[in-house]
Amino acid sequence: MCTLISKYNVAGPRYTSYPTVPYWDKKQFTLKGWKETLVKSFNESNATEGISIYIHLPFCESMCTFCGCNKRITKNHSVEIPYIQSVLKELTLYVKLLGSTPLVKQLHLGGGTPTFFSPEHLDRLLDGVFSLTNKATEFELSFEGHPNNTTKEHLETLYKQGFTRVCYGVQDYNETVQKAINRVQPYHNVKTATTAAREVGYSSVGHDIIYGLPFQTQDDVIFTISQTTRLRPDRIAFYSYAHVPWMKGNGQRGFSDQDLPSAEQKRKQYEIGKKMLVEAGYVEIGMDHFALKNDSLHTAQQEGKIHRNFMGYTSSKTQVMIGLGVSAISDSWYSFAQNVKNIEEYQQLVEDGILPIFRGHLLTEEDLIIRQHILNLMCEFKTSWTDQKLHFAEIPDVLIKLKELENDGLVIINNTSILVTEKGRPFVRNICLPFDLRLQRKKPETQLFSMTV
Template sequence: MAVSLIQKYNVPGPRYTSYPTVPYWKENSFTPNLWLKSLIETYSATNKTEGISLYIHLPFCESLCTFCGCHKRITKRHEVEHPYIEAVIKEWNLYCDILPERPNIKEIHLGGGTPTFFSPENLKYLISSILAISNVEENYEFSFEGHPNNTSKEHLQTLYDLGFRRVSFGVQDYSDKVQHAIHRIQPFHNVAKVTLWAKEIGYTSISHDLVFGLPFQTLDDVLDTIDKTNALHPDRLAFYSYAHVPWIKGNGQRGFKDEDVPKDDEKRKLYEQGKLQLSKHGFVEIGMDHFALKSDSMYQSFKEGNLHRNFMGYTTTNTKVMIGLGVSSISDSWNAFAQNEKVLEDYYARLDKNEIPVFKGHILSEEDLVIRQHILNIMCQFETNWNNEHLQFTELTEVIDSLYEMQQDGLLELQENKLIVTEKGKPFVRNICMAFDLHLKRKAPERQLFSMTI
């Protein structure tokens, strides 16, 4: 019996929000001082020309969603809000004391956790405090993630008044059975309410996050969720593959059995049929797992070749400096990555000592920078090339040789000094990136670190 493409290519693989991926960071050669040196160098060269991005991690959630792989702290005690915001503001002040000139902010994204766990008043205090010692770039983009169950009209209005024009609502799936399995109960009318409020207030880009491959999820569930989503006319969508990684996230993803999760060809059918349904509704695939209407800025960015990908996911703003604030946040100076303390108490302790709370990271080599660019090109434009000398590397011939089988399978086209991902190959874009991942090639992980690519 012939082996299907799903069976052939369904292997553990990274999602490539960075290269090198976190498990391959060389922590032994990293120090916080090296991170700050790299940050200041890139910042000095780019702050005035392109500005910087800020990612702010707001970790608290009132309940645990069992599909979630984010760093979070489950609590119903809202008195945790103010001390955390004070800590984030202090961290920003520590950075501003070190940076050589007043920062020009191009992008802010509030992620989590649940950003709308925090009251509108506290979010206003947080953003106002950050902007008070910063400049805002022309054509800035401020966005946040909202939970449909606790995002109020006041949340939306307060953040809009502060300059936010993008909001993303986590939907996942509308099936009652699936919602109970992942412990995320949110009726359609809750999502409809917050979406319509956002439109009424004036948000220019509204996104819904959908997930395929969830426990007990059927094809009818996926198609029903997409149709209901389309009825609300969001501007863009994320259509993610559920990452079943209970060996990393522990009991949070053990609320159901492994056999309850769709796998292989069954899971790929959810994606393929879901993507077809999205296309019927006018959504265009613009990157791995992401779709947008042609009227949305992310589609325009994709068509113009300006789409970017970093630890925040896909963005229309391409800044080389991204500073992550808050527990577990990751920062990027293009030449270096740095991650904050992942335990909340450790994060607070470092700030109490007036230390920027970075605890690990990676300084990119010249080779890393070349491979990073190829992977970004494939992830953001579905193609890459090595016409220029600066995009060539020692093991390029071996990498090209490893791609021939994918070309025979119809996943990509190899032209002279160029690779193009085919329509058939878009579901396998992680596998194509893995062919360039020299760290992964040189040292396969001894245990499973990544979710399955399919």
């Protein structure tokens, strides 16, 4: 395994989209094109499956130095109401554009720290959202909670709005690691927040754990997972730390590369962590995710309904996902669009009645085909081109690039399909790379992505 790690530990996307953001064709993108594809997709799908909404709440009281997300560090909570007003104005612009009331199948509050906002203000935000939309017959509402500041009032307020899922960012329980990433939260706080969610009535509680963090050892991972399985969260995201200190706005400069585990140490952390999770009764779902058999994510995998988008893995698909808030990304299936990253600019554009989009991508026919193959690999660990609609001219070239991975036992190649082996699952990002035609045609001159291992 160590030989494979050395061989395949290259920079590569996490494939929450295809094309990946650095390969969006910004010159061909227009706001008019985005609006047209969004309306087209909405008309095709809203009545049958509804839409997803992602709301980015960017404020945090302190900087976590492992985080690469767009956020604003402040202790000034007077920012809450003006920001909520802007988000609701942006949603109003979209509802007007779509021409009829959207059915919300999924809604997720991400950040930043959503629980930076008071329960009363979150209630006000959601009242506004659901005054402009309708909930689908079957819907799923979820949010990211910080164990240190998610109160029972937060949980009760959101539960009354229909939320049934919460995910807590745990990362690691070792105090040295927590201090290095500026995320100090004792086990007691996580236990209290987890227990409170279940007492309120949440049907799915998730924990995020990260391996490969600065100063983290294999024993730290063993301890963290042991503590986690004691609390028995329904879902566990076991992420590889993405070291991208060159990206603007993140805090990954409080430690050096020498403080990070080596690629071999990192893979050992993953292997022991995965083994412990499986032994505890968790089932591997796609890349980095594990769930108990009674969780909806596992059910979706069994039924072939699991989906992956900018919100990560979801238990069902919607063709339209609207991202609200600063830096949020929207997906019409036929195109992507990202909001501006500066809060003041975002608020001014919305105030002026302008969708606050600064870049995007209109997918070509080829993009749509490749997107489906990568989705298949990331969600189901297999893909096929028996359907002529999924055939593309470069398949022979892709198979040539995959041959070495097949020789290493990571994939099984048949005449019209690819199957990722159990051994190959940790390398699924590498397996997707040959399908990424935009990246293959124009290899990056500088590092754009985190390492795959």
